[in-house]
Amino acid sequence: MSKLKLNKELIKSCRQSAKQIADDVQEMINNHSTVTVERTLLRLLGIDGTTKFQVPYVNLVVDHVLEHANLAKGILHYMSYAVHEHHQSPQEISEGVALGKIDLSIYKNQPKSPYLSVLKPYIDQTLSRIQEMKKVRKAWINQTDQKTTPSKYVIVATGNIYEDIKQAISAAKKGADIIAVIRSTGQSLLDYVPFGATTEGFGGTYATQENFRLMRAALDLVSKEEKRYIKLVNYASGLCMPEIVAMGAIERLDMMLNDSLYGIIFRDINMKRTFIDQYFSRVLSAYSNIIINTGEDNYLTTSDAFEHAHTVLASQFINEQFAKNACMDESLMGLGHAYEIDPNMENSFLYELAQAEMSREIFPKAPLKYMPPTKHMTGDIFKGTVQNALFNITAVTTHQSIHLLGMMTEAIHTPFISDRALALDNAAYIEKAFKDFGDEIEFNPNGKIVKRAHEVLNHAHELLETIKEEGLFTSLSLGRFAEIKREAHRGKGLSGVFKKDQDYQNPILDILLEALKEENHDNK
Numbered sequence: 203m204s205k206l207k208l209n210k211e212l213i214k215s216c217r218q219s220a221k222q223i224a225d226d227v228q229e230m231i232n233n234h235s236t237v238t239v240e241r242t243l244l245r246l247l248g249i250d251g252t253t254k255f256q257v258p259y260v261n262l263v264v265d266h267v268l269e270h271a272n273l274a275k276g277i278l279h280y281m282s283y284a285v286h287e288h289h290q291s292p293q294e295i296s297e298g299v300a301l302g303k304i305d306l307s308i309y310k311n312q313p314k315s316p317y318l319s320v321l322k323p324y325i326d327q328t329l330s331r332i333q334e335m336k337k338v339r340k341a342w343i344n345q346t347d348q349k350t351t352p353s354k355y356v357i358v359a360t361g362n363i364y365e366d367i368k369q370a371i372s373a374a375k376k377g378a379d380i381i382a383v384i385r386s387t388g389q390s391l392l393d394y395v396p397f398g399a400t401t402e403g404f405g406g407t408y409a410t411q412e413n414f415r416l417m418r419a420a421l422d423l424v425s426k427e428e429k430r431y432i433k434l435v436n437y438a439s440g441l442c443m444p445e446i447v448a449m450g451a452i453e454r455l456d457m458m459l460n461d462s463l464y465g466i467i468f469r470d471i472n473m474k475r476t477f478i479d480q481y482f483s484r485v486l487s488a489y490s491n492i493i494i495n496t497g498e499d500n501y502l503t504t505s506d507a508f509e510h511a512h513t514v515l516a517s518q519f520i521n522e523q524f525a526k527n528a529c530m531d532e533s534l535m536g537l538g539h540a541y542e543i544d545p546n547m548e549n550s551f552l553y554e555l556a557q558a559e560m561s562r563e564i565f566p567k568a569p570l571k572y573m574p575p576t577k578h579m580t581g582d583i584f585k586g587t588v589q590n591a592l593f594n595i596t597a598v599t600t601h602q603s604i605h606l607l608g609m610m611t612e613a614i615h616t617p618f619i620s621d622r623a624l625a626l627d628n629a630a631y632i633e634k635a636f637k638d639f640g641d642e643i644e645f646n647p648n649g650k651i652v653k654r655a656h657e658v659l660n661h662a663h664e665l666l667e668t669i670k671e672e673g674l675f676t677s678l679s680l681g682r683f684a685e686i687k688r689e690a691h692r693g694k695g696l697s698g699v700f701k702k703d704q705d706y707q708n709p710i711l712d713i714l715l716e717a718l719k720e721e722n723h724d725n726k
Contacts, residue, residue: 204563205559205563205644205645205652206556206559206560206563206645206651206652206655206656207647207652208560208563208564208655208656208659209656209659212659212660212663213564213659215663216515216516216519216659216662216663216666217519217522217523219519219663219666219667219669219670220516220519220520220522220523220666221523221526222670223520223523223666223669223670223673223674224520224523224524224526224527225523225527226673226674227477227524227674227675228481228527230474230477230478231477231478231481233701233702234474234478234699234700234701234702235276235478235699235700235702235706235708236475236478236479236695236698236699236700237264237265237268237273237393237698238393238441238442238443238444238445238475238479238698239444239478239479239482239708240264240273240276240277241258241260241261241264241277241442241445242260242444242445242447242448242482242483242486243276243277243278243708243710244259244260244263244264244277244281244292244296245260245328245445245448245449246325246328246329246448246710247281247292247321247324247325247328248291248292248293248324248327248328249263249292249293249296250293250411251293251397252397253300256397257300257394258394258395258397259293259296259297259300260296260445261393261394262296262299262300263277263281263295263296263299263306264277266299266306266307267280267306267307267310270305270306270307270310271306271307271309271310272310272703273700274700274701274702274703274706275310275314275703275705275706275707276702276703276706276707276708278315278318278321278707278708278709278710279309279312279314279315279705279706279707280306280309280310281295281306281321282315282317282318282320282321283306283309283312283315283317284304284306284309285317285320285321286317286320288304291324292321292324313705314705314707315707318707318709321709322709325709325710325713328452329489329713331452332451332452332489332490335451335452335453335454335490336490336491338454339431339454339456339491340491342425342431343431345429345431346429346430346431347430349379350637351598351633351637352572352597352598352601352602352603352604352605352633353379353380353433353603353604353605354377354378354379354380354605354607354626354629354630354633355378355379355380355381355382355435355571355604355605355606355607356373356378356380356381356382356606356607356622356625356626357381357382357383357384357606357617358370358373358381358382358383358384358407359383359384359405359406359407359616359617360403360407360616361386361401361402361403361404361405361406361407362400362401362402362403362407363383363399363400363401363407363413363416363417364399364401364416366383366407366417367416367417367420369619369622370383370417370420370421370424370432371420371421371424372619372622372623373619373622373626374421374424374425374428374432375424375427375428376622376623376626377626377629377630378432378607378622378626379430379432379433380432380433380434380435380456380457380604381417381421381432381433381434381435382434382435382436382457382606383406383407383409383413383417383434383435383436384405384406384407384437385403385406385407385408385409385436385437386400386403386404386405386406386407386408386409387403387404387405387406388404389406389408389409389437389440390437390439390440390441390465390469390471391440391441391469391471391694392440392441392442393441393442393695393698394442395409395410395411395442395445395446395449396408396409396410397410397411397412398410398412399412399413399416400413405616409436409437409446409449410449411449411452411453414434414436414449414450414453414455415453417434418434418453418454418455421434433456433457434454434455434456434457435455435456435457435458435459435495436450436455436458436459437458437459438450438458438459438460438483438487438494439459439460439461439464439465439469439497440465440469440471441471441475441479441694441695441698443460443465443476443479443480443483444479444482444483444486446458446483447460447483447486447487447490447492448486450490450492451486451487451489451490451492455492456492456493457492457493457494457495457536457604458487458492458493458494458495459494459495459496459497460480460483460484460487460494460495460496461480461494461495461496461497461498461521461538462476462477462480462496462520462521462524463476463497463517463520463521463678463683464496464497464500466678466688466693467500467501467678467683467684467686467688468497468500468684468686469694470688470692470693470694471693471694471695472690472692472693472694472695472696472699473675473678473688473690473693474690474696474699475693475694475695475696475698475699476695477524478699480524481524481527481528482711484524484525484528484530485528485529485530485711485714485715485718486714487528487530487534488525488528488529488530488531488534488714488718489714489717489718491534492534493533493534493535493536493569493604494525494530494534494535494536495536495538495571495604496517496518496521496535496536496537496538496571497538498513498514498517498518498521498537498538498539498540499514499538499539499540499542499571499573500684501513501514501517501683501684502514502540502542502577503540503542503576503577504684504685504686505684505685506544507540507542507543507544507577508543508544508547508553510684510685511553511557511658511661512658512659512660512661512662512664512665513662513665513682513683513684514539514540514557515560515561515564515658515659515662516662516665516666516669516683517683518537518538518539518561518564518565519662519666520666520669520674521535521537522535522537522565522568529715529718529719529722531722531725532565532567532568533567533568533569534569535565535568535569536568536569536570536571536603536604537561537565537568537570537571538570538571538572538573539557539558539561539570539571539572539573540572540573540574540575540576541554541558541572541573541574541575541592541593541596541608542573542575542576542577542578543578544578545575545578545585545589546578549650551592551596552650552651552654553650553651553654554592554593554596555596555599555600555651556650556651556652556654556655556658557654557655557658558572558596558597558599558600558602559599559600559645559651559655560655560658560659561600562600562601562602564659568603569603569604570602570603570604571602571603571604571606572593572596572597572602572603572604572605572606573606574590574593574606574607574608574609574612575589575590575593575608575612576608576612576613579608579612579613580613581613581614583610583611583614584610586608586609586610586611586612586613587610587624587628589608590607590608590609590610590625590628591628591632593608594607594608594628594629594632594633595632595636595639598632598633598636598637598639598640599636599639599640599643600640601640605629607622607625607626607628607629608625609621609622609625610624610625665682668682669682675690678690
């Protein structure tokens with residue numbers, strides 16, 4: 203039963219508008235690809251490693267075709283011809299290209315490849331690995347007691363994967379359910395994925411497949427000791443979005459930050475590049491049962507959280523529709539929002555409670571990700587502890603799913619182990635004290651909480667109607683979200699976007715979509 207008595211027809215209208223917005227962009231997505239998508243396809247063929255000059259083979263092969271042939275036919279056109287002719291694996295073909303022994307450009311004028319079947323054993327091997335990781339995760343989760351309170355999510359960010367592991371283990375033993383490894387500053391703008399274990403990240407640790415493997419192995423050990431599954435998170439945003447999802451799927455990451463708008467707004471990544479990359483990354487995430495985390499919370503770090511709360515809800519609706527276009531189940535849509543209203547505002551707690559309850563009621567099946575106060579943390583650790591306590595109360599009361607714990611030292615430094623321990627103690631105390639509080643209370647139908655939720659929904663509906671009329675590209679250029687303006691023909695990574703040739707082929711996407719549609723049909 204809705205405590206807020208939200209207008210169901212208005213919510214339905216919001217979804218219809220968001221669907222049209224996403225579908226309009228989907229037409230562009232379907233007709234284009236990117237260098238990142240093509241590199242991801244190579245990774246899914248099992249290609250790994252770097253040249254002696256530390257250039258990833260997947261970059262080298264795609265750049266080779268981009269420079270000497272026609273990438274619009276798709277990288278699998280060239281790889282299938284080469285594997286057929288040379289009777290070598292995709293890895294061996296890549297190494298041959300690196301040594302100058304194989305020239306893929308000789309296939310640029312060949313007709314649509316009839317040899318895609320030679321790639322199937324390599325595709326099957328990688329997808330079998332992903333399926334095995336899904337089974338392992340499911341078995342772990344089935345052995346873990348199911349929580350009725352939010353899962354406690356904490357971050358590690360030392361820059362050194364081996365130090366991250368120590369901090370992650372300590373957090374898990376202290377009660378954390380989810381560990382997120384913060385990515386090194388600026389990695390989202392790298393158009394390649396670093397290789398191997400890394401120890402010199404700045405403000406975080408590089409997202410690499412080896413780092414994923416090391417952290418997953420460490421968390422598996424502590425999961426056995428604690429007799430509960432500890433989930434692992436990393437970032438799949440930026441210029442290598444689908445590549446990082448592929449690596450995460452292979453190494454059994456459980457959640458990945460993956461937003462349709464964040465990179466455009468906050469990293470100035472070209473919007474076409476972002477939309478195309480997010481589609482393939484979400485299809486792969488859906489196939490791999492990886493929960494995505496979206497980034498609406500970031501809007502409120504630049505815009506006023508009270509005045510612009512409706513932009514968060516509008517973005518949640520849009521992100522939901524992009525995820526549905528990628529055949530993603532609602533149980534994997536970790537839509538984001540945050541506790542960011544100025545604490546000096548009278549009744550700020552009521553407004554935060556209204557926003558959180560509204561998100562929960564509108565997206566009842568989504569594993570909502572609720573972010574802590576950051577913008578108005580001042581360095582006063584005592585006041586910060588109170589702000590985080592109120593945030594924790596809101597999270598438990600409104601049944602949030604993914605609860606990123608706030609740190610009392612936010613705005614001072616990257617958290618120490620002791621800071622994280624105190625945050626976990628705070629959350630654990632409130633988790634018990636307020637466990638069933640949300641089920642015991644009702645809201646005054648004429649009160650501030652209900653009124654606030656209705657106002658935000660109405661404004662979100664108006665904004666979605668505006669975006670539907672303008673088109674999402676125009677709306678982004680006008681700064682409808684976070685008051686930041688971006689242009690469709692600008693931004694980082696645009697040169698990596700290309701229109702597909704009439705003979706373009708991507709059998710891996712076809713396989714993933716077919717499997718997801720069959721799975722969704724069976725679930726119905």
